Amino acid sequence: MTTTGIVLIEEHAQRVKPPRMLAVPFFFGNALGEADNPEYQHKVLQATFDLLDRDQGPVLEQLPDDMVPDILMQGSETTNESSEKGLNSADELTELRAYYEQWMNSHDGRTAVGGSSIPQRRFRGVVRFIEGFISGEETDMKERPEDINVPQFLRLCVNDLKAFYYEARMAQRPDGADRDIHDWFWSQTAMGALVMALGTHMSGIDDKESQAVAFGIAR
Template sequence: MGVLSQYIERPVSERGAGIATVQISLIRPVSEAVKPPRALWVPFPLGRPLGPPNRPDVQIDVLRQTLALVDQGAAPALLDYPDIIEDEALGEEGWSCPVIFPSLEPITESDSLKVQLRTEVQLLRPWFDEGRRSRGRTTVGISGKGPDSIDDMLQVLVDFSAGADITVPDIFAHPMPRLLRFLTADIKAFYFEAVTAKPGAMLPDSDTLEEWFFLETMAGDVFYQVREKLVSADMLVLIANGLEDDEIDTRLVLNPGTTAQVAEEVVRSSGLSRELFKVSVEDFQEGLVGRFARSIVPIMMRDRREERAKLAKTF
């Protein structure tokens, strides 16, 4: 956007529009490098450029200060929004998950895992309903199904993690494995909306929510298992096409040395379905290999699954 705004502000004689622009910056080093004509840097996490939810006073103030930059004569101009939100929240109750889950230990047996997941959903459902009531909305539904189908969504993930089953249940319309992307988005939305519904509690930042979900819930562990199946299929396709280990790491956005460490085990016991291989081959041929695996687990959490076992021992 910063580069685009430079073109928009160019005079008409230089094939620009001659229109003043303003923008909100979430990553200051990027804005410093790009040098947009006028930008307001805000100290909020990605996805919340206007500030925390349920704070219209802050959100309106951010908009006002951003629009006021149009009066800045000198460009480029990068101003900082004052970080006053944290001080106002000190008197609030600190955030914590409003429910206590029975166990952190992952269970590999499919039926037992499904029971644990149903328990999580049942414990979170009252808080989800409270959050939807207070907010007047929910973001669950990108898969085409609502919160009443969270159990079904998790069952699809469990079946896929067990045998890379890409059969699409009758209740869903999207094809596999694309459906996985939509299901994981809806499941995370359900969990996040539930645990942030406690009245009076300080809202956690996005990193805290991600850590809670992937390290403390069974659903988070299933996400890891789903990603491993997708990565394994893509890795085998790349190996079969003669790519070197370091290039495979780059293509699949893995830590350096990952392919060299796990490739032999993946080849020996992949546990993958023929149908999933076909999808990975098609993605490779179209230059899209790894697209589904990247959408399941965020980068900051991809290499932290082993922390679950350490966390479980502390309880």
């Protein structure tokens, strides 16, 4: 079989030496350039398939960097103001539900929520689960499969909560820039503060698996 592909970090392809790779200038999460831009995605695909015409390799060519998404903003770059405003995650979930459902309805039911398998209408229970875990309680959820331990399940819960918030916000502000959504989540929502607190708590647990999970929850 003949292979061709897209690489985000050109320096890694120089070391691995795959047969044909197109180095693109986009940040992680945007391999084909831009969401909801089929024309540009086809441009990236065409450039990737064009590498199949080369007669020797390794081939490592660059896509012209005429479109570069913003750098991902991490939670630690912001100061969360939700507690001063008296916000709490459970009420936020209720307030955002209509927007989240609006997102799903306008996207043919497509949602990134689902890794934990907990229905979004049970997310207030997920908040209590996370709050209990942070405060050191023996806490669990009946939806957790036996073969997924608590740290891994917490990560899946956080992924779902973030996706719920982000999709609700995108329905609320359809023209909002990605960076504005990150800023809103981490600096203005009680959920952002809760997720950051969970990440901090798990990174301090003397268990490598919890620490590995924490690195993927918030930093």
